[in-house]
Amino acid sequence: MIKTAEAKSDSIIETSQEKRERFLMEFEKPFKCEKCNERFKKKKYLREHKSQIHSY
Numbered sequence: 408m409i410k411t412a413e414a415k416s417d418s419i420i421e422t423s424q425e426k427r428e429r430f431l432m433e434f435e436k437p438f439k440c441e442k443c444n445e446r447f448k449k450k451k452y453l454r455e456h457k458s459q460i461h462s463y
């Protein structure tokens with residue numbers, strides 16, 4: 408029973424941490440590929456990714 412409660416609180420902490428991580432990710436990597444949702448720090452990387460992965 409105690410273990411279940413601990414797991415619950417753990418998941419709440421994880422969720423807020425995930426939110427923070429996602430926020431940081433969007434802040435650090437604002438360039439998103441709309442085809443595969445991959446994120447990039449620089450526009451140049453996104454362009455390179457597009458030309459390599461989605462070349463046709």
Ligand SMILES: [Zn+2]
Nearest residue numbers: 440442443460
């Ligand atoms: Zn892509």
